[in-house]
Amino acid sequence: xxxxxxxxxxxxxxxxxxxxxxxxxxxxxxxxxxxxxxxxxxxxxxxxxxxxxxxxxxxxxxxxxxxxxxxxxxxxxxxxxxxxxxxxxxxxxxxxxxxxxxxxxxxxxxxxxxxxxxxxxxxxxxxxxxxxxxxxxxxxxxxxxxxxxxxxxxxxxxxxxxxxxxxxxxxxxxxxxxxxxxxxxxxxxxxxxxxxxxxxxxxxxxxxxxxxxxxxxxxxxxxxxxxxxxxxxxxxxxxxxxxxxxxxxxxxxxxxxxxxxxxxxxxxxxxxxxxxxxxxxxxxxxxxxxxxxxxxxxxxxxxxxxxxxxxxxxxxx
Amino acid sequence: xxxxxxxxxxxxxxxxxxxxxxxxxxxxxxxxxxxxxxxxxxxxxxxxxxxxxxxxxxxxxxxxxxxxxxxxxxxxxxxxxxxxxxxxxxxxxxxxxxxxxxxxxxxxxxxxxxxxxxxxxxxxxxxxxxxxxxxxxxxxxxxxxxxxxxxxxxxxxxxxxxxxxxxxxxxxxxxxxxxxxxxxxxxxxxxxxxxxxxxxxxxxxxxxxxxxxxxxxxxxxxxxxxxxxxxxxxxxxxxxxxxxxxxxxxxxxxxxxxxxxxxxxxxxxxxxxxxxxxxxxxxxxxxxxxxxxxxxxxxxxxxxxxx
Numbered sequence: 366x367x368x369x370x371x372x373x374x375x376x377x378x379x380x381x382x383x384x385x386x387x388x389x390x391x392x393x394x395x396x397x398x399x400x401x402x403x404x405x406x407x408x409x410x411x412x413x414x415x416x417x418x419x420x421x422x423x424x425x426x427x428x429x430x431x432x433x434x435x436x437x438x439x440x441x442x443x444x445x446x447x448x449x450x451x452x453x454x455x456x457x458x459x460x461x462x463x464x465x466x467x468x469x470x471x472x473x474x475x476x477x478x479x480x481x482x483x484x485x486x487x488x489x490x491x492x493x494x495x496x497x498x499x500x501x502x503x504x505x506x507x508x509x510x511x512x513x514x515x516x517x518x519x520x521x522x523x524x525x526x527x528x529x530x531x532x533x534x535x536x537x538x539x540x541x542x543x544x545x546x547x548x549x550x551x552x553x554x555x556x557x558x559x560x561x562x563x564x565x566x567x568x569x570x571x572x573x574x575x576x577x578x579x580x581x582x583x584x585x586x587x588x589x590x591x592x593x594x595x596x597x598x599x600x601x602x603x604x605x606x607x608x609x610x611x612x613x614x615x616x617x618x619x620x621x622x623x624x625x626x627x628x629x630x631x632x633x634x635x636x637x638x639x640x641x642x643x644x645x646x647x648x649x650x651x652x653x654x655x656x657x658x659x660x661x662x663x664x665x666x667x668x669x670x671x672x673x674x675x676x677x678x679x680x681x682x
Numbered sequence: 683x684x685x686x687x688x689x690x691x692x693x694x695x696x697x698x699x700x701x702x703x704x705x706x707x708x709x710x711x712x713x714x715x716x717x718x719x720x721x722x723x724x725x726x727x728x729x730x731x732x733x734x735x736x737x738x739x740x741x742x743x744x745x746x747x748x749x750x751x752x753x754x755x756x757x758x759x760x761x762x763x764x765x766x767x768x769x770x771x772x773x774x775x776x777x778x779x780x781x782x783x784x785x786x787x788x789x790x791x792x793x794x795x796x797x798x799x800x801x802x803x804x805x806x807x808x809x810x811x812x813x814x815x816x817x818x819x820x821x822x823x824x825x826x827x828x829x830x831x832x833x834x835x836x837x838x839x840x841x842x843x844x845x846x847x848x849x850x851x852x853x854x855x856x857x858x859x860x861x862x863x864x865x866x867x868x869x870x871x872x873x874x875x876x877x878x879x880x881x882x883x884x885x886x887x888x889x890x891x892x893x894x895x896x897x898x899x900x901x902x903x904x905x906x907x908x909x910x911x912x913x914x915x916x917x918x919x920x921x922x923x924x925x926x927x928x929x930x931x932x933x934x935x936x937x938x939x940x941x942x943x944x945x946x947x948x949x950x951x952x953x954x955x956x957x958x959x960x961x962x963x964x965x966x967x968x969x970x971x972x973x974x975x976x977x978x979x980x981x982x983x984x985x986x987x988x989x
Contacts, residue, residue, distance in 0.1 A: 397799055490731045508956060652828060
């Protein structure tokens with residue numbers, strides 16, 4: 366019947382034909398599909414455990430009993446959880462702002478460097494710490510800040526007569542966060558400049574020439590030409606990272622310890638401790654905390670995506 | 683009188699302005715200002731690079747010193763390579779180092795395979811279901827099951843206490859896949875057409891045309907995978923307790939932070955061993971980085987700035 370129909374001119378071949386033509390591509394996508402399902406989608410089914418309680422049974426298995434919203438009630442009543450939530454926001458956001466600010470300042474001033482060789486050399490050096498793991502960086506700074514006789518910072522300060530007794534930087538609540546921020550600045554500021562440099566290299570030299578003819582000084586050029594050119598990139602960097610503020614785990618985990626939990630415990634480390642450092646863990650409870658984190662993270666991600674689309678006409682996902 | 687004088691001065695100033703061409707004036711004014719600014723700028727950056735380099739240099743020097751001193755020394759005191767020898771000879775330290783190398787190499791290869799395949803397929807714009815596929819991948823960037831459901835799944839798969847968890851977990855990276863897709867978009871479509879007319883299958887086009895043309899992309903994304911897997915500590919912390927299966931980052935952390943040093947390793951001083959461990963943990967990329975800096979940096983730029 367169809368054959369008898371007057372053929373309408375269509376641009377696309379029939380669906381069946383197109384699927385057949387692309388069969389090879391589907392086959393190639395199969396491994397990707399498999400990994401995505403196993404690594405990302407299968408665990409998503411696991412969020413149902415938020416409404417169950419787990420109990421260890423003999424042989425290492427788990428037995429689940431339905432408890433409804435009990436875990437969420439416990440969670441929202443636990444002061445520990447709220448401390449972790451507050452810490453996550455503070456630590457992530459301050460770290461993000463400090464790192465971005467430092468990266469912007471460094472990019473702007475490095476951009477003023479006239480010798481190309483020096484510029485390249487500085488760039489190469491400040492990118493270095495990014496390639497060290499958080500575990501390594503934490504190890505280095507723990508050794509430097511230690512109170513033993515080989516701790517560089519304490520002993521140096523003592524020999525200069527600045528302090529009389531060693532300061533236990535890593536185990537003092539008041540000092541932990543500043544130390545954390547400084548260590549993170551050391552590690553990530555340099556790498557943060559990469560993206561700003563890409564933008565700076567795109568600024569037309571004519572802008573600087575025009576500013577010069579108008580009598581702008583060096584600092585004025587930096588303030589009125591370079592900085593505005595970076596504004597968009599700064600906003601993008603902030604948006605991209607705001608979406609991920611709740612994910613912070615490794616940077617904190619490698620540096621914190623039980624004496625500074627009050628200022629350093631973040632949601633992910635809270636989940637970790639509740640599961641792997643408890644004698645009788647309730648996987649249901651930690652799943653519930655994880656679900657809360659995922660939902661807030663999801664909202665942040667969508668918000669950032671929306672903001673990004675508004676600002677630069679392109680989403681981040 | 684006074685009025686006259688000021689007028690005179692003004693007139694002479696105006697004359698000066700007129701007589702000296704504008705460019706010269708700028709040129710005259712500049713040197714003093716530039717000098718001060720530049721001196722300060724260079725000085726600040728010199729200090730900045732020292733702040734980055736001093737800790738690294740101290741680690742390196744102390745790894746070669748037989749005795750640990752708190753001061754910053756330019757060269758090792760009582761030079762020794764005992765720390766490195768101990769790491770290579772002690773099974774409990776060498777095994778994690780080996781694990782790190784194995785997982786990094788396999789993880790990078792798997793990661794590249796998956797993201798090139800995915801990136802290539804997602805560029806087939808006339809393939810039915812392409813949009814569904816990309817949405818399928820995108821969802822994973824927005825929502826995740828969380829640490830514990832992931833752990834339970836991996837346990838079912840027998841990947842707990844197993845170093846291959848590092849490969850499985852990092853092998854699939856949607857972000858890198860999208861980067862790869864963006865790279866592939868730069869390859870002219872006419873090349874695909876020509877190859878197709880010559881009778882190439884999709885797979886043949888993939889490894890005869892797409893891959894050879896994307897060496898730079900493969901290098902930079904491959905490096906991103908390698909850095910991630912080599913530097914991963916938290917996955918090991920969560921999934922692995924068996925000391926035969928941990929990677930070197932984990933072993934280093936346990937050694938330095940928890941003081942859990944293998945007993946056979948006490949032939950050298952503690953600090954020599956610690957610092958040698960740190961050097962081993964950062965060495966591969968510190969050595970490769972100056973030569974491959976270009977590739978390290980491209981990945982970031984394509985991902986973030988490409989409009």
